[in-house]
Amino acid sequence: MIVRASELYVGWKHMMAITLIAVPLISTFPRAHGREARWENTLRGMLQASGSLITSPCVLMPESQVQHITLSPVALAALNKTGDVTVPVDIHLVLDHCPSGARHSGTPQDLRHRLWLADQRSVRLRLLGDRANDDARFFSIKGASGLSLRMEDPLGNLLIPGLLSQPVPLAEGRNDLVLKAQLWRNRDPLEAGEWQAVINIGMEYE
Numbered sequence: 051m052i053v054r055a056s057e058l059y060v061g062w063k064h065m066m067a068i069t070l071i072a073v074p075l076i077s078t079f080p081r082a083h084g085r086e087a088r089w090e091n092t093l094r095g096m097l098q099a100s101g102s103l104i105t106s107p108c109v110l111m112p113e114s115q116v117q118h119i120t121l122s123p124v125a126l127a128a129l130n131k132t133g134d135v136t137v138p139v140d141i142h143l144v145l146d147h148c149p150s151g152a153r154h155s156g157t158p159q160d161l162r163h164r165l166w167l168a169d170q171r172s173v174r175l176r177l178l179g180d181r182a183n184d185d186a187r188f189f190s191i192k193g194a195s196g197l198s199l200r201m202e203d204p205l206g207n208l209l210i211p212g213l214l215s216q217p218v219p220l221a222e223g224r225n226d227l228v229l230k231a232q233l234w235r236n237r238d239p240l241e242a243g244e245w246q247a248v249i250n251i252g253m254e255y256e
Contacts, residue, residue: 107171107255108145108225129235135200138230143253150222172217172256173227175203179249181211184236191233191247196240199247202230217256 128134148171179199182188187210188198201209204218204227218227229251 138232193245
């Protein structure tokens with residue numbers, strides 16, 4: 051997964067655009083016998099991530115700027131019906147030197163099930179990319195059929211294309227925001243091939 055970042059910063063309204071390009075491989079090896087046969091009809095690949103920030107209330111740490119994430123082999127048989135998913139992989143956005151701030155202005159519904167300090171800052175994520183044709187909650191991918199990309203925020207909520215996430219609390223100092231990405235089996239016929247997805251991640255600080 052390749053991540054490129056650009057940003058616009060005005061006060062605490064800060065937009066960081068991150069481009070994610072993921073290129074795993076669905077195996078198309080010829081039929082084999084014995085030990086090698088296990089690799090036939092599998093989903094395999096590696097993600098590489100890199101990114102940077104120019105100016106920000108927080109600092110994006112070097113370990114988030116370049117990441118190499120390996121996808122474990124997955125048999126295509128595990129994706130034979132709509133709704134099947136692959137094991138998610140983590141995307142770490144490590145922010146440091148985050149300042150303390152004014153009172154959070156979110157609604158009680160935003161803050162449910164979470165302990166929130168009165169002066170704690172927060173960040174919301176907005177992911178922009180092509181929506182899947184059959185289900186607008188997911189992102190479309192290019193190069194393979196039958197699969198969409200599913201993303202989760204650090205709180206475990208689904209990240210829907212174009213919509214702001216729930217506010218994610220930021221502690222003063224260092225924060226590790228962990229997004230999760232996984233393939234989702236959609237209703238289209240499953241066809242092998244190299245695929246890629248491009249997503250822009252916006253971060254709005256509050």
